[in-house]
Amino acid sequence: MLILSRRPGESVTLGDDIVVTVVSVNGNQVRLGINAPREVRVLRDEIYKAIREENQAAAKAHEQKREMDDAFKRLRQGSGESTGE
Amino acid sequence: MMLSNDYAKDRGKAPVSNYAHAVVAGAVLDRHLEEQRLFFPVGILGFPESRRYRLEIYRPEDGSESPFLTLKCLDQDLSFALIYPRSLGLDYRVPVNDEMLDALSATSAAQLSALLIVTLRERIKDISVNLQGPLVINSASSLGLQLVVEHYPLRYPLIQRSAE
Numbered sequence: 001m002l003i004l005s006r007r008p009g010e011s012v013t014l015g016d017d018i019v020v021t022v023v024s025v026n027g028n029q030v031r032l033g034i035n036a037p038r039e040v041r042v043l044r045d046e047i048y049k050a051i052r053e054e055n056q057a058a059a060k061a062h063e064q065k066r067e068m069d070d071a072f073k074r075l076r077q078g079s080g081e082s083t084g085e
Numbered sequence: 086m087m088l089s090n091d092y093a094k095d096r097g098k099a100p101v102s103n104y105a106h107a108v109v110a111g112a113v114l115d116r117h118l119e120e121q122r123l124f125f126p127v128g129i130l131g132f133p134e135s136r137r138y139r140l141e142i143y144r145p146e147d148g149s150e151s152p153f154l155t156l157k158c159l160d161q162d163l164s165f166a167l168i169y170p171r172s173l174g175l176d177y178r179v180p181v182n183d184e185m186l187d188a189l190s191a192t193s194a195a196q197l198s199a200l201l202i203v204t205l206r207e208r209i210k211d212i213s214v215n216l217q218g219p220l221v222i223n224s225a226s227s228l229g230l231q232l233v234v235e236h237y238p239l240r241y242p243l244i245q246r247s248a249e
Contacts, residue, residue: 038184038187038188039126039127039188041127041130043233047217047233047235048130050217050239051130051131051215051217051218051231051233051239052130052131053131054202054204054215054217054218054239054240055129055130055131055132055165055202055215055218055231056131057204057206058165058166058202058203058204058205058215059132059163059164059165060163060164060165060166060205061162061163061164064155064157064164064166065155067205068143068145068153068155068166068205069145069146071166071205071209071212072143072145072151072153073145074209075209075212075243075244078209
């Protein structure tokens, strides 16, 4: 990991298009401003990791149809309530 | 994509309202259309290279109706089970800003639909729906994005059991 020190108002440029600026520091909290092209998703790291992990858990491969058939059958049997509209 | 609204304020400019619009789930698939090809310009989180997909209504093997859809990737062996928010009886709103509309080639949030990824698990009570990372789709342009709506839960149980 590259470690740099910055003071409020100073910035770090990533590549040619992304600029991270330290806006202010208050105690142990740093306020960051991010300027990036719209195709670059900017997220708090823990949020990004949580969603990525959930996407990975949800992602299936070729057995998708069979898993869905199986889950749907179980849903119909196991639950007295309907899952649909 | 700007993260902090205060950034503009601290720079002496008037703060911009990032979210002037809202998305309410519409219907992407006309029930008479079997499938729709979609393109996700930046993929979905964790799968940035997987961009081309086919969205289909899921038909259970016994021919019955289901509220599910499948999103099958054409770039790699990958597929997701999806559901419409309204199938869960949810008043679900995804705030979108102008940058998101642009990215989807939409001029208004009314042109967009939200679909939710279902995580299938062994026990049906563990099957959950991701409300925090909806797939937002413009069916006219066939473009899609996964957005992040932090105030919604990541794992919303599909089966809501009433008190027994």
